[in-house]
Amino acid sequence: MAKKSTAKVLLASALISMTVGATAVAQSGRDYVYVVGSSTVYPFSTVVAERFGRSSEFKTPKVESTGSGGGLKLFCDGVGVDYPDVTNSSRAIKQSEVDTCAENGVTEIVEVKIGYDGIVLANALGAPAVSLTRADLFRALAREVPGEAEGELIENPYTTWADVNPSLRATRIEVLGPPPTSGTRDAFVELAMEGGCKTVPWIKALKSTDKNRYKAICHTIREDGAFVEAGENDNLIVQKLEANPDAFGIFGFSFLDQNAEKVKGAEIDGIEPTFDAIADGSYPVSRPLYFYVKKAHVDVIPGLRGFLREFTSERAWGDEGYLSDRGLIPMPDDERGEIAANVKNLTPLKLASE
Amino acid sequence: MTANRKNSREIVEAGLARRRRKEATFRATGMLATAVGVIFLGVFFGTLVMQGASAFKQTFIKLDVEMSESVLAPDGDLDLAYADFDGLVRDALRRGFPAVSGRKERRELYRLVSVAAGYQLRDELTSDPSLLGSTITIWVPASSNVDMLVKGNIDPAIDESLRPISDAQAGWIESLQQADRLETRFNKALFTNGDSREPELAGIKGALMGSFYMLVVTVALAFPIGVAAAIYLEEFAPRSRWSDLIEVNINNLAAVPSIVFGLLGLAVFINWMALPRSAPLVGGLVLSLLTLPVIIIASRAAIQAVPPSIREAALSLGASKMQVVFHHVLPLALPGMLTGTIIGMSRALGESAPLLMIGMVAFIVDVPGGFTDPATALPVQVYLWADSPERAFAERTSAAIIVLLGFLLIMNLAAVIIRKRMERKW
Numbered sequence: 001m002a003k004k005s006t007a008k009v010l011l012a013s014a015l016i017s018m019t020v021g022a023t024a025v026a027q028s029g030r031d032y033v034y035v036v037g038s039s040t041v042y043p044f045s046t047v048v049a050e051r052f053g054r055s056s057e058f059k060t061p062k063v064e065s066t067g068s069g070g071g072l073k074l075f076c077d078g079v080g081v082d083y084p085d086v087t088n089s090s091r092a093i094k095q096s097e098v099d100t101c102a103e104n105g106v107t108e109i110v111e112v113k114i115g116y117d118g119i120v121l122a123n124a125l126g127a128p129a130v131s132l133t134r135a136d137l138f139r140a141l142a143r144e145v146p147g148e149a150e151g152e153l154i155e156n157p158y159t160t161w162a163d164v165n166p167s168l169r170a171t172r173i174e175v176l177g178p179p180p181t182s183g184t185r186d187a188f189v190e191l192a193m194e195g196g197c198k199t200v201p202w203i204k205a206l207k208s209t210d211k212n213r214y215k216a217i218c219h220t221i222r223e224d225g226a227f228v229e230a231g232e233n234d235n236l237i238v239q240k241l242e243a244n245p246d247a248f249g250i251f252g253f254s255f256l257d258q259n260a261e262k263v264k265g266a267e268i269d270g271i272e273p274t275f276d277a278i279a280d281g282s283y284p285v286s287r288p289l290y291f292y293v294k295k296a297h298v299d300v301i302p303g304l305r306g307f308l309r310e311f312t313s314e315r316a317w318g319d320e321g322y323l324s325d326r327g328l329i330p331m332p333d334d335e336r337g338e339i340a341a342n343v344k345n346l347t348p349l350k351l352a353s354e
Numbered sequence: 355m356t357a358n359r360k361n362s363r364e365i366v367e368a369g370l371a372r373r374r375r376k377e378a379t380f381r382a383t384g385m386l387a388t389a390v391g392v393i394f395l396g397v398f399f400g401t402l403v404m405q406g407a408s409a410f411k412q413t414f415i416k417l418d419v420e421m422s423e424s425v426l427a428p429d430g431d432l433d434l435a436y437a438d439f440d441g442l443v444r445d446a447l448r449r450g451f452p453a454v455s456g457r458k459e460r461r462e463l464y465r466l467v468s469v470a471a472g473y474q475l476r477d478e479l480t481s482d483p484s485l486l487g488s489t490i491t492i493w494v495p496a497s498s499n500v501d502m503l504v505k506g507n508i509d510p511a512i513d514e515s516l517r518p519i520s521d522a523q524a525g526w527i528e529s530l531q532q533a534d535r536l537e538t539r540f541n542k543a544l545f546t547n548g549d550s551r552e553p554e555l556a557g558i559k560g561a562l563m564g565s566f567y568m569l570v571v572t573v574a575l576a577f578p579i580g581v582a583a584a585i586y587l588e589e590f591a592p593r594s595r596w597s598d599l600i601e602v603n604i605n606n607l608a609a610v611p612s613i614v615f616g617l618l619g620l621a622v623f624i625n626w627m628a629l630p631r632s633a634p635l636v637g638g639l640v641l642s643l644l645t646l647p648v649i650i651i652a653s654r655a656a657i658q659a660v661p662p663s664i665r666e667a668a669l670s671l672g673a674s675k676m677q678v679v680f681h682h683v684l685p686l687a688l689p690g691m692l693t694g695t696i697i698g699m700s701r702a703l704g705e706s707a708p709l710l711m712i713g714m715v716a717f718i719v720d721v722p723g724g725f726t727d728p729a730t731a732l733p734v735q736v737y738l739w740a741d742s743p744e745r746a747f748a749e750r751t752s753a754a755i756i757v758l759l760g761f762l763l764i765m766n767l768a769a770v771i772i773r774k775r776m777e778r779k780w
Contacts, residue, residue, distance in 0.1 A: 032720075043743060046717040047551045053719050054473060055436075060719035062632060062728045065738075082628065107356075125516070233741050235748070258743040261509075261516040301538070320461075327743070 015165045030081040031203050033061035033307045037071025037088030040117060040252055041289050044328050045088050051322070052310040056309050058303030068183045075292060078103035085297040085304050090117070090183030093349070108295035108348040112308070113339055114317055116329040118253035118278035118286040120265040121175070127245035128169065129269035130161075134284060137175075139164045140173050143222040146200050156222045176230040176237045177221075177250035187287040188250055188286075190269070194218040197283060238263055239341025253278060253286075254327025278329045285331070295346050310338040379607075387604050402759075406752025412541035412554060413496040413504045415467055415530060417446040418487045419475060426479075434480055439472035443494070445482035451526060462523055466530075468495040469555045470543075487614075491729075492740070496536070498553040498746035500527060502537060507745065518745075520715070544753060548721045549735065553746030556739070558754050560721045564634050564729030565703060567722060571703050572645060573640020577695050580649030581684075584691070584772035588657040589679050615644045616708030624712060631713035632728040638710050645698035652694020656687035696769040706733035732758045 003334060012074060023110060035045055042065045046331050053060025066074065068089040074095060075087035093111065121132065140144050147154040157163070162170035178185040197218035198204045206214040221227050230237045230249070238247040238259050248266070256265050265273035269284050277283040291311070310316055317323050319330050330336070362699045426437040447463050448454070471494035473696065479485055495501075499518045504527065514521050530536040547557030577598050591597045611663050621642035623629045629636050660683050668678045709715060715734050722729035730738070732754065739751040 039741075042717070045550070048549050049717060050719055063717035064632065064713050065715055065717070082630070234743070235740065255743050258518075258745060260518075261512055 007032065009023065010297040014259070031302050033086065033301055033304050034084045035061050035063040035086040035291075036066045036074050036084040036089065037086075037291065038068040038289070039065045040068075040090040040183050041114070041291065043254065044114065044289070044323050045086075045291065047322060047326055048311045048316055051306070052131055052303070052307050056303065056306050056310075056317050058306060061087075061303070061307055065354075068186075072097045072292070073100075074289040075294070076104055076106055078104045079106055079294060079296045081301070083294075085294055085301050086307075087292050089292065090287065091186060092290060093292060098349075100271075105273075106294055106296070108346075110293040110295055110343065110346050111169070112291050112293065112312065112343055113288050113350040114291060114311065114328065114333065115289055115323065115331055116274050116278055116286050117187075117289050117327075118283055118329065119184060119191065120190075120253055120256045120273040120285075121248050121250055121268065122241065122263040122265045123248050123265050124241045124245045124254055125262055129264065129266070130168065131270060132168075133165075133326075134163075134196035135191050135199045136165050136168070136196065137192050137268070138194075138199075138339040139225055140216070141175060141193060141221055142197070142217070143220040144217060150202055153217065156224070159226070171246045173226040174228065174244070175226065175250065176228045176240055176247060179229045184252060188285065189219045189221065191285045191287060193221070233262075246318060252327070253329070257327045258338035275324075275329060289328070292349070293343075293346075297347060298346060308343050312343050355546045402680050402752050402755055405749055406756045408505045408507070409544065409749040409753035410541050411505070411538045412543065413501040413536060413538050414493040415496050415500075416491060417443065417467070417471070418489055418491050418494050419443065419446045420449075420456065420474075421479060421487060423487050426486070432486070434476060437476070437540065439479075440469070442475055443471045444469055459522060459584070462520055463526065464496055466500050466523060466526060469552055470495050470499045470555050481699040490508050493539075498744060501554060502746055503527060504536070504540060505749075507749070541683070542600075548719045549717060549730070549738070550719060551717075551742075551744075553742075553750060556747070556750060557736055558732065558757060560718055561562045561730050561732045561735035561754070563722050564637070564718075565731045567634035567725050567729065568641055568731060569637040569699055569703060571635055571725065573695070575639065576642035576645045576649050576698065580646050581653050581691055583646075584650050584653030584657060585679060585684065588654050589675070589683065603649050604647050608651060611707075612644055612705050613707040615640050618643065619708060620711045621638070630728075631724050632716050632718070632730075633726045634729045635725040636712050636726075637709055637714055637729070637731065640712060641702040641705060643674050644708065645695075645704065648698035648701065649691070649695050651779040652697070653687065653691040656690025656694065657683060659690060660686045672778030686778060689772055689778075692776075693769045693773045695766050696772070700765040700769075703731075703761060703765070704733055704758070706731065706737055709734055732761075 028036055035049065037045075042063060046063045049061040050203045052058070052062065057082070064071075064084075064224065068091055071084070071087035072089060072093060075084050077083050088118075093109070098109070101107070121137070123130070125140050139156075143156055144153040145156050145158070146152065160170045160172055161168035162185065164173070177188065197258050198207075202213065204216055206217070207352050210237065230240065233253045234249075234251040237251055253265075253275075256263060256273065257275075267273075271277050271283045273285075278286045293304075293308060298308070313321075314336075315321050317330055317336065319333075321330070324330055331339070379635060389766045422442065422445065423432075425441045425445065425491070426439070427433055441681070444460075444464050447467065448460070451463055454460060474492065474494055478490065487746075499508070500523070503510065503519050503524065508517050508519055510517070519527075527536065543555055546555050546559055547555055548560030550556040568670055587597065623636045623639055626630055658691070664682050664686065665678050668682050669675075673681065706715075709731055714730050715738065716728065716730060717738070718728050718730055718745065720727070736751055739747045739754060
């Protein structure tokens with residue numbers, strides 16, 4: 001008995017593996033929308049996908065969280081059911097990416113700006129409130145800071161906030177932030193660090209003469225332990241801030257919004273990170289969020305047009321839409337109207353240099 | 355002689371205290387090490403259960419909903435896909451709290467109930483169209499913030515501006531409680547729904563099915579291939595430098611970090627063989643590569659444990675090599691092989707790193723129905739929920755971990771039982 005049954009088990013499992021292989025080959029076409037891209041846009045994109053899936057006859061779109069760069073790479077790999085229809089991005093597409101896309105036959109891309117996201121520097125609710133300038137942030141977090149003499153750079157010597165700016169408290173500089181692969185980090189570096197960096201006249205002058213050096217100075221974060229890379233998990237940063245009242249964390253506004261009883265945002269250049277301050281553009285560290293669509297896929301992939309309509313509907317991205325409940329800062333009315341019209345007509349993207 | 359003997363006895367007695375002390379120290383160290391391990395495990399399980407237990411309950415609110423024709427079908431014909439079921443829920447809430455007026459207050463009132471309420475009403479009407487026009491009493495899930503307040507995860511004592519529930523909302527919740535219109539029940543959605551961005555709707559069924567399909571593929575591939583390889587290497591392969599090399603490589607493969615298998619899967623299965631991304635089929639293929647070395651090593655050990663006398667007896671009675679293997683060695687080694695396979699499977703069940711590379715870290719609402727449908731897996735679901743900003747996902751993350759640990763426990767228990775009951779000792 002035993003011998004027969006073992007042989008049977010082996011035979012049966014071999015058969016199963018063959019049939020499994022066969023079904024895969026038979027698979028073709030795709031009846032759902034396929035979205036990839038930024039982990040910052042992921043919370044918004046998934047809500048739209050779910051609402052769309054539940055209220056329409058189409059399947060719920062699949063949303064992969066790959067990061068902005070990874071998403072654009074997948075997106076630009078080609079046209080066809082194996083490639084994503086939409087990629088989310090927490091930054092605008094680059095010329096090099098448009099070129100890669102074009103090489104692979106992805107020629108008509110529609111850019112959709114969906115709203116704004118603020119990047120906040122937060123500390124525990126029990127800790128004293130702080131007000132920083134972007135120049136303070138640059139001096140506290142850059143790897144090299146300007147020395148006494150003009151044009152001189154020194155290894156960042158500051159260990160406490162009071163060293164950076166005497167009006168601040170004399171606590172150790174400890175900032176928890178996202179790793180370099182994150183779009184949030186890119187935006188923080190570009191908006192906050194570079195913003196502060198530009199306040200030094202000779203560095204600002206470098207921008208037109210030696211752009212690479214300018215970027216190296218403004219965009220490089222110190223690696224001596226004052227800035228701690230805390231991974232992409234923002235919940236973890238919130239927990240660490242609660243445990244250590246002297247530490248600061250960098251994350252998106254939506255996390256501050258959801259954790260308002262644990263952490264509070266620092267004023268930057270005198271502006272508190274609030275919904276209204278980000279919406280009217282007065283809060284300096286905010287960035288637009290985007291997604292990109294392949295025009296060739298619209299009307300080929302079932303539900304793609306409907307997904308676009310849902311995303312750009314007032315009930316989603318409007319002033320009181322469900323995305324604003326999740327922390328997305330809506331654009332002004334006329335800008336929304338203009339973009340919604342672009343989406344409807346599928347006006348392809350034209351970069352300024354073209 | 356006597357002096358000498360006395361001497362050695364003295365030496366032993368002199369050293370005895372020191373030897374006993376050494377033994378006591380060693381024992382104490384061992385106990386301490388075990389205690390540290392147990393304490394860590396206890397803290398781990400303790401926090402998990404404390405955080406996750408409440409996720410198995412969900413708060414529900416009783417509503418009297420009028421399936422009003424004027425709301426659902428304002429122009430006469432009813433289209434279930436576009437009918438305004440949320441409007442019905444809002445009507446019911448307004449009737450429940452007639453004193454609430456003003457746009458802002460009403461918006462706050464509507465936020466007591468989950469968006470799931472509208473879907474639930476649609477399902478009710480779809481299954482029984484005669485309900486149109488009548489008033490039904492229905493329990494609908496409360497929104498996740500209400501749920502958190504009721505479960506005590508939001509402290510009502512802190513300042514109003516700092517918590518997601520306003521004083522007015524807290525007051526309504528209390529009056530609902532007093533009217534017996536609010537209660538916590540078993541959270542069925544956690545086991546019957548796929549993923550969702552609304553915590554009260556989110557479930558692990560999609561991830562469970564994804565893991566299931568993946569493991570089916572893994573077992574179907576890794577078990578026969580692993581056993582065949584083990585039998586060949588142990589019973590048929592000539593001992594040579596080549597077989598040694600293969601053996602060393604298999605042992606090495608068992609220690610390769612799992613993300614490497616994910617990269618391999620991306621390159622071979624997706625880019626070269628053009629299999630679909632995010633499919634359990636590809637996940638299963640990758641995981642079978644991952645578990646293959648484990649199964650081969652366990653199977654070889656099981657075959658080695660079969661005494662040579664069995665083979666020799668069969669051979670001496672005229673059995674062929676093939677008959678010896680399949681009639682005698684394999685049945686005797688099978689319990690060990692199955693144990694190894696189950697251990698390999700439980701490792702595969704807990705893997706998330708290789709799945710990152712093949713697109714299984716994704717938001718997928720529909721429960722997968724086959725091997726090529728997009729799917730996630732249980733550990734991936736844990737990862738995605740842990741990263742969600744909504745507070746209610748924290749307890750659901752712990753709940754998903756508890757379920758995952760439950761499955762691992764069952765699988766490992768099965769391995770122990772198979773070993774205990776089927777193993778033959780010589």
